[in-house]
Amino acid sequence: MTIAVNKMPTDPGPAAWNALLGPAKDFPLAEHAQTADFVIVGAGFAGLAAARRLRQLQPGATIVVLEARKIAEGPAGRNSGFMIDIPHKLDSRDYADSRDADLLRISMNREAIQFSQTAAAEFDMAQEAFDKSGKINAAAGSTGVANNQNYAEHLSNLGETHELLDAAAMRDICGSNYYQSGLFSPGTATIQPALFIRSLAAGLDQQGVQIYQSSPVTSLSRSRDSWHVETPKAVISAGKVILAVNGHIESFGFFKRQLMHIYLYASITRALTEAEITALGGHRNWAFTPADPLGTTVRKISGTGGHRILVRNRFTWAPGRSVSEQKIKSIAPVHDRSFQTRFPQLQHVQMEHQWGGLLCLSRNSAPAFGEIDTNLYSACCQNGLGTVMGTLSGKLAAELATDQNSKTLKAMLDQPQPSILPPEPFASIGANVFMRWSEFRAGREL
Numbered sequence: 001m002t003i004a005v006n007k008m009p010t011d012p013g014p015a016a017w018n019a020l021l022g023p024a025k026d027f028p029l030a031e032h033a034q035t036a037d038f039v040i041v042g043a044g045f046a047g048l049a050a051a052r053r054l055r056q057l058q059p060g061a062t063i064v065v066l067e068a069r070k071i072a073e074g075p076a077g078r079n080s081g082f083m084i085d086i087p088h089k090l091d092s093r094d095y096a097d098s099r100d101a102d103l104l105r106i107s108m109n110r111e112a113i114q115f116s117q118t119a120a121a122e123f124d125m126a127q128e129a130f131d132k133s134g135k136i137n138a139a140a141g142s143t144g145v146a147n148n149q150n151y152a153e154h155l156s157n158l159g160e161t162h163e164l165l166d167a168a169a170m171r172d173i174c175g176s177n178y179y180q181s182g183l184f185s186p187g188t189a190t191i192q193p194a195l196f197i198r199s200l201a202a203g204l205d206q207q208g209v210q211i212y213q214s215s216p217v218t219s220l221s222r223s224r225d226s227w228h229v230e231t232p233k234a235v236i237s238a239g240k241v242i243l244a245v246n247g248h249i250e251s252f253g254f255f256k257r258q259l260m261h262i263y264l265y266a267s268i269t270r271a272l273t274e275a276e277i278t279a280l281g282g283h284r285n286w287a288f289t290p291a292d293p294l295g296t297t298v299r300k301i302s303g304t305g306g307h308r309i310l311v312r313n314r315f316t317w318a319p320g321r322s323v324s325e326q327k328i329k330s331i332a333p334v335h336d337r338s339f340q341t342r343f344p345q346l347q348h349v350q351m352e353h354q355w356g357g358l359l360c361l362s363r364n365s366a367p368a369f370g371e372i373d374t375n376l377y378s379a380c381c382q383n384g385l386g387t388v389m390g391t392l393s394g395k396l397a398a399e400l401a402t403d404q405n406s407k408t409l410k411a412m413l414d415q416p417q418p419s420i421l422p423p424e425p426f427a428s429i430g431a432n433v434f435m436r437w438s439e440f441r442a443g444r445e446l
């Protein structure tokens, strides 16, 4: 049996968070045939979490990680850096679901955040790499304010700590008059995603996990008791293989017509000058998610690379798992507008980097998780909260591959399969209409 991989990952624009950090540790290419106990394909949140969990469970095992791109250049290093414990609306029907389902989901997210927090401590990560800062759901218009009030009621019902902030409090935090209200919840961690991923990879490397970058897996084949994982220059044979490639699992021939591939886009300003930092005012760091899920995420950071503001909005449907570099050009003006309406005092500040990245959703928000062939495991399709669900699915795939039992693993295995998409062109037409309409409805939150 041979599985040929029919598409390699690409994401438009630079991996800006990685660029802010300067030169990275040079992980090698896979260049020689070797054997291993476990091969993990993909070095994002899922792949590195799987490697760490395997190292914990089987300290003597040979673990190889194969990443198509350079470490932290893929979506894991391109996101907005929110590791969110309480789901927002994007992928969950959390307002309608039962209390038990909500609590289970929150506890799963928290298990992932906790796993990342212990990694941050174990590998001595800088605070900017992982900070249990909490986050604010920011509302600019009346619909956003109403969403925040509903959400606050929901949190009260769940017994979750939160604080509603008025316009003055929001101005004190971010220096902008744009927002009418905010809803603070303390359980989110904010990460510098590229620094987090780099530090995690470096820590695992120190623990003997063999990480190869620029080593795309081109095929998988199985003989009696081994999988043979092929890259352009090497074949690694292993008893067990974990695919941690998110939506690219479809390029391996699995979950066909069950996964929705979406690009998300972000921009970050150049470093602000001292005068601009003073003109802006507010706190050194803050992290706002939008009160409408299709609105604009905004973060102020002040770590390596200076004080900068990040904005993230716009979604595009990409069933072929690629998008042209040109797309960035058409989305950049939307980011500029979102930035300038919020920060008129920084009108002249340009975006230094603009980029996009692929993420994967399913219609029923189910993950592509489990043993998909003998000794071949999938830790893919993270839905909206990929930093936490990626971490969790990687951790749990490692547990599944080593025959562990846990309540969370059982809960993950109990989830349904991703449901089948409508046939084309209906799926694409429906998705595009839904996304454009939802963005239009986001109004001032965009």
Ligand SMILES: Cc1cc2nc3c(=O)[nH]c(=O)nc-3n(C[C@H](O)[C@H](O)[C@H](O)COP(=O)(O)OP(=O)(O)OC[C@H]3O[C@@H](n4cnc5c(N)ncnc54)[C@H](O)[C@@H]3O)c2cc1C
Pocket (backbone or CB within 6 Å): 005, 007, 008, 009, 041, 042, 043, 044, 045, 046, 047, 066, 067, 068, 069, 073, 074, 075, 076, 077, 078, 079, 080, 081, 082, 083, 084, 215, 216, 217, 218, 244, 245, 246, 248, 263, 264, 265, 266, 312, 356, 357, 358, 359, 360, 379, 380, 381, 382, 383, 384, 385, 386, 387, 388, 390
């Ligand atoms: C702009 C933007 C903002 C976002 N903001 C957030 C946020 O704030 N919070 C949040 O939770 N999520 C966010 N996300 C989503 C999040 O980044 C992803 O869901 C997350 O990275 C998924 O983790 P993963 O490990 O499953 O997959 P990935 O991070 O995509 O890692 C999979 C890896 O597999 C590699 N790969 C693929 N095919 C092969 C192959 N054939 N051989 C070898 N390697 C291969 C890829 O190169 C990639 O590095 C955002 C995404 C974007 C683009």
